[in-house]
Amino acid sequence: MSQDYPETKIDTESSTDKATDASSTRREFLAQSGKVAAAAGVASLLGNLGGWALSYAADKEPIKIGILHSLSGTMAISEVSLKDTVLMAVEEINASGGVMGRKIQPVVVDPASNWDLFAEKAKQLLLVDKVAVVFGCWTSVSRKSVLPVFEKNNGLLFYPVQYEGEECSHNVFYTGAAVNQQAIPAVEYLMSKEGGGHKKFYLLGTDYVYPRTTNKILRAMLLAKKVPAANIAEEYTPFHHQDYQTIVGKVKKFAAGGGACVVSTINGDSNVPFYKEFSNQGLRAEDAPIMAFSVAEDELRGMDTSALVGHLAAWNYYQSVDTPQNKKFVADFKAYCKKNNLPDGERRVTDDPIEAAYFGVHIWKQAVAKAGSIEVDKVRKAVYGSEFLAPGGKIKMDEANHHTNKPVLIGEILKDGQFKIVSRSKGLVKPEPWSEYTSPDKGCDWIKHQGTYQKK
Amino acid sequence: MKVALGIMLLGTASLLGAGQAIAAEGPRASTAAPPLSLIDRALADLSSGDQARQDAAANVLIEQGDSSLLPKLEEIRNNADRSVRLAIKPLMDLLKNRSNLASPDADRRRSAAADLGSSGRPVVMPWLEAALAGEPNRWVRYTLEESLALIRLASDDPDTKIKAAAKLGELRSSNAVPALKELLQQTGTDATDQQKALANAARAAIGQIDIWASWANAFETIFRGISLSSILLIMSLGLAIVFGLMGVINMAHGELMMIGAYATFVTQECFRAYFPAGLFDYYFIAAMPIAFCVVALCGLILEATVIRFLYGRPLETMLATWGVSLVLIQAARVYFGDLTSVVAPSWLSGGAQVMVGVYLPYNRIFIIVLSILCVAGIYFLLFRTGVGLRVRAVMQNRDMSSCLGIPTRKVDAYTFAFGSGLAGLAGCALTLIGNVEPGLGQNYIVDSFMVVVTGGVGKLMGTIVASLGIGGLNKFLEPSFGAVYGKVLILVLVILFLQRRPSGLFTIKGRHADA
Numbered sequence: 006m007s008q009d010y011p012e013t014k015i016d017t018e019s020s021t022d023k024a025t026d027a028s029s030t031r032r033e034f035l036a037q038s039g040k041v042a043a044a045a046g047v048a049s050l051l052g053n054l055g056g057w058a059l060s061y062a063a064d065k066e067p068i069k070i071g072i073l074h075s076l077s078g079t080m081a082i083s084e085v086s087l088k089d090t091v092l093m094a095v096e097e098i099n100a101s102g103g104v105m106g107r108k109i110q111p112v113v114v115d116p117a118s119n120w121d122l123f124a125e126k127a128k129q130l131l132l133v134d135k136v137a138v139v140f141g142c143w144t145s146v147s148r149k150s151v152l153p154v155f156e157k158n159n160g161l162l163f164y165p166v167q168y169e170g171e172e173c174s175h176n177v178f179y180t181g182a183a184v185n186q187q188a189i190p191a192v193e194y195l196m197s198k199e200g201g202g203h204k205k206f207y208l209l210g211t212d213y214v215y216p217r218t219t220n221k222i223l224r225a226m227l228l229a230k231k232v233p234a235a236n237i238a239e240e241y242t243p244f245h246h247q248d249y250q251t252i253v254g255k256v257k258k259f260a261a262g263g264g265a266c267v268v269s270t271i272n273g274d275s276n277v278p279f280y281k282e283f284s285n286q287g288l289r290a291e292d293a294p295i296m297a298f299s300v301a302e303d304e305l306r307g308m309d310t311s312a313l314v315g316h317l318a319a320w321n322y323y324q325s326v327d328t329p330q331n332k333k334f335v336a337d338f339k340a341y342c343k344k345n346n347l348p349d350g351e352r353r354v355t356d357d358p359i360e361a362a363y364f365g366v367h368i369w370k371q372a373v374a375k376a377g378s379i380e381v382d383k384v385r386k387a388v389y390g391s392e393f394l395a396p397g398g399k400i401k402m403d404e405a406n407h408h409t410n411k412p413v414l415i416g417e418i419l420k421d422g423q424f425k426i427v428s429r430s431k432g433l434v435k436p437e438p439w440s441e442y443t444s445p446d447k448g449c450d451w452i453k454h455q456g457t458y459q460k461k
Numbered sequence: 462m463k464v465a466l467g468i469m470l471l472g473t474a475s476l477l478g479a480g481q482a483i484a485a486e487g488p489r490a491s492t493a494a495p496p497l498s499l500i501d502r503a504l505a506d507l508s509s510g511d512q513a514r515q516d517a518a519a520n521v522l523i524e525q526g527d528s529s530l531l532p533k534l535e536e537i538r539n540n541a542d543r544s545v546r547l548a549i550k551p552l553m554d555l556l557k558n559r560s561n562l563a564s565p566d567a568d569r570r571r572s573a574a575a576d577l578g579s580s581g582r583p584v585v586m587p588w589l590e591a592a593l594a595g596e597p598n599r600w601v602r603y604t605l606e607e608s609l610a611l612i613r614l615a616s617d618d619p620d621t622k623i624k625a626a627a628k629l630g631e632l633r634s635s636n637a638v639p640a641l642k643e644l645l646q647q648t649g650t651d652a653t654d655q656q657k658a659l660a661n662a663a664r665a666a667i668g669q670i671d672i673w674a675s676w677a678n679a680f681e682t683i684f685r686g687i688s689l690s691s692i693l694l695i696m697s698l699g700l701a702i703v704f705g706l707m708g709v710i711n712m713a714h715g716e717l718m719m720i721g722a723y724a725t726f727v728t729q730e731c732f733r734a735y736f737p738a739g740l741f742d743y744y745f746i747a748a749m750p751i752a753f754c755v756v757a758l759c760g761l762i763l764e765a766t767v768i769r770f771l772y773g774r775p776l777e778t779m780l781a782t783w784g785v786s787l788v789l790i791q792a793a794r795v796y797f798g799d800l801t802s803v804v805a806p807s808w809l810s811g812g813a814q815v816m817v818g819v820y821l822p823y824n825r826i827f828i829i830v831l832s833i834l835c836v837a838g839i840y841f842l843l844f845r846t847g848v849g850l851r852v853r854a855v856m857q858n859r860d861m862s863s864c865l866g867i868p869t870r871k872v873d874a875y876t877f878a879f880g881s882g883l884a885g886l887a888g889c890a891l892t893l894i895g896n897v898e899p900g901l902g903q904n905y906i907v908d909s910f911m912v913v914v915t916g917g918v919g920k921l922m923g924t925i926v927a928s929l930g931i932g933g934l935n936k937f938l939e940p941s942f943g944a945v946y947g948k949v950l951i952l953v954l955v956i957l958f959l960q961r962r963p964s965g966l967f968t969i970k971g972r973h974a975d976a
Contacts, residue, residue, distance in 0.1 A: 242944040250685040262639035278895040285822035309802040
């Protein structure tokens with residue numbers, strides 16, 4: 006049982022899969038699926054001859070975990086790195102003896118940047134593969150699409166990307182930043198004397214849920230801080246927008262007289278044309294620095310950075326964080342990519358979502374060890390308040406609201422696509438899924454309340 | 462922090478005797494070597510924690526220091542706590558900008574002048590005046606004058622203020638508008654004559670600046686319209702030939718652009734690897750013909766393997782080429798990955814300032830010129846050469862041409878290859894604007910079809926006029942409607958237009974209209 010477990014498992018899975026498909030259709034398909042299953046069985050037997058099965062040798066059967074990141078389609082550019090990171094963390098844990106004496110066995114699926122497919126694959130992971138936990142999703146829409154699946158089947162999802170908040174699920178742990186751990190401190194920094202004492206804010210984003218919600222919160226916050234409404238501009242562009250001439254012209258007019266900055270939630274491939282146009286029209290980071298929430302080392306790796314130097318970004322981690330555990334993490338990640346012949350190998354870089362994905366696996370492992378079980382309800386309790394020495398410094402899972410207490414770092418983009426850290430929060434920032442500016446009456450608490458509750 | 466402080470204290474102690482003998486009064490000429498000890502003591506004072514001493518020290522350093530102090534300041538700053546860092550930052554900026562005023566690079570000088578102006582410190586005025594006296598570049602001079610006037614506007618003397626306001630009006634400085642408006646607001650009803658005069662000067666200046674700004678804005682909008690049109694045009698030219706003249710709906714046309722962009726990327730990497738660094742800037746010139754030829758070859762292969770079996774069957778062509786496009790996208794993703802960047806050559810980055818407030822980026826000017834050259838080239842080829850004559854003959858009446866001995870199969874292949882090559886050239890040009898990524902073609906293909914269909918299938922002139930119209934209209938609408946609704950509105954207008962004139966702007970008339 007122990008040695009050939011993975012193969013046998015794949016075999017049964019494929020046959021049951023086919024069988025369920027077929028039973029709903031015609032009988033001849035049933036016969037066909039039987040053939041397929043038989044073929045798969047033969048293949049798996051052949052596979053047994055391979056030596057790689059030895060790596061799974063363990064006394065008990067392994068714990069299965071799911072990885073739900075797009076490996077193809079538009080989001081592959083960002084999500085593939087997270088899949089690699091989770092696999093690396095799993096390899097680390099297995100090398101140190103696994104958890105509760107059991108190895109971890111990852112099940113990787115590809116939802117192909119297709120939101121419906123995310124829900125389907127999540128269902129498959131929870132019901133067919135029966136994984137103990139899932140690490141996955143990047144975009145908010147993919148998370149929203151799998152949320153009902155996890156809640157209905159009491160699954161557990163670790164979500165590693167910064168997001169717009171206003172969510173408080175019992176079945177998700179958010180290891181990325183909430184708005185008050187990225188956008189709000191970033192704008193506070195821009196307003197501070199150290200950050201240049203900016204008075205005019207141009208909120209610029211791609212037209213979808215994350216920028217719109219973030220900017221709604223930022224606008225409420227700026228108004229609360231007595232910034233006149235005339236000094237706040239808000240503008241959206243379609244996905245894949247390439248022509249930023251008019252917008253940069255508007256920014257230039259807006260920035261005349263100084264004291265202006267741009268807060269950018271522009272996503273993906275629109276960033277390069279935007280920054281290029283910005284510098285080509287003679288605007289400098291000194292005239293109006295661009296503070297970005299979606300530009301990290303992994304994206305900069307493929308950009309011509311000359312137009313971006315001196316602009317800012319806000320994250321909870323940078324590859325340049327100077328801690329011993331981060332040096333090891335970066336070296337390990339590069340070595341892992343090289344060893345597994347991943348594209349770009351040693352030239353790969355780490356960034357905030359990669360770190361969040363990495364420590365998410367470790368937080369889960371710690372919780373399993375503490376709970377002595379992989380049952381979701383027990384693991385969840387063990388996660389509350391647990392701490393981990395992440396590459397970027399110690400982080401702490403919140404006691405009640407399923408988010409993560411993290412440090413906030415403001416970085417300046419350098420020529421080589423890395424960041425120089427120019428500001429760092431004092432200690433960890435407590436996550437607030439419901440922003441105090443837009444939803445002052447709402448809170449998120451799974452200990453004293455049932456998730457989202459009305460404050461009195 | 463402690464270490465740095467210790468070093469500073471040591472330095473101060475050793476030179477204490479000499480330092481006391483020299484008083485720190487008034488600004489000195491920057492050429493005179495400042496007394497070492499004074500500077501050292503000021504440096505030590507910076508991290509003293511006492512606000513008054515810090516300020517005094519900062520003033521001494523601003524007046525007497527130069528950029529040679531920067532490494533030391535940086536060291537103090539790195540070890541200091543927040544309040545000291547805050548105190549040192551503007552100091553370092555001032556010293557850095559002051560030394561940059563003498564930089565050989567005009568952009569640097571200008572940038573420094575602008576920063577010194579926005580620092581608002583009267584102490585920088587002599588520096589700016591000195592720089593102004595010896596400044597050869599028109600725009601650097603402009604910025605120096607603007608900075609000087611901005612600082613004077615913030616002075617206490619009403620006469621200086623009035624003069625500064627008038628000067629800013631003359632300079633058409635949009636940077637001065639907030640300050641001038643503030644002046645206007647400060648003037649109440651019970652103002653003195655002098656204040657009224659100042660308010661009038663400010664009002665006049667704002668008027669001048671506003672009129673100028675609206676002209677500049679109009680000019681810029683026109684340029685943006687032309688620039689967007691040129692991009693639309695260069696994208697659509699290939700399609701106008703393949704779809705317009707040959708009637709082949711090539712859904713992989715966008716991917717041919719993508720191949721052109723990747724050809725540019727590969728050329729760049731080759732230049733980086735095999736040529737001396739001095740030649741790197743010229744890679745783009747080599748990349749254009751390379752992109753054209755590579756993509757033309759791809760077109761030739763595509764034509765020979767897929768399209769020639771499907772002439773006259775538009776639906777099948779569409780499906781087949783769409784399949785090809787998916788294959789090409791995934792192939793690019795697998796081979797190149799998602800992360801590739803083309804570095805614009807230095808002669809195509811930045812922009813030219815043509816008048817106050819109007820900046821024309823070089824890359825856009827380049828694309829405008831390139832698209833004009835392409836149009837000229839196509840017209841020459843189609844209407845002035847024997848090959849063009851045969852192409853037109855085949856497109857108008859294939860059977861007759863064949864009867865007259867024109868090798869129509871060959872002509873088809875060459876025409877398709879030529880149209881593809883133009884797509885490659887467009888892909889090459891697009892690397893100047895945006896990213897190189899597998900999905901690049903998808904971003905542009907819809908716009909290209911829109912231009913060709915609106916212009917009228919089969920008419921090059923239609924494509925040119927349609928791209929000008931759509932590009933211009935887009936840039937005209939965008940300022941007031943925003944990018945999202947601007948685009949929506951354009952699409953609605955195009956649909957309405959095509960409802961009225963299904964065959965587009967320019968229609969083919971005469972006997973072969975329905976051929």
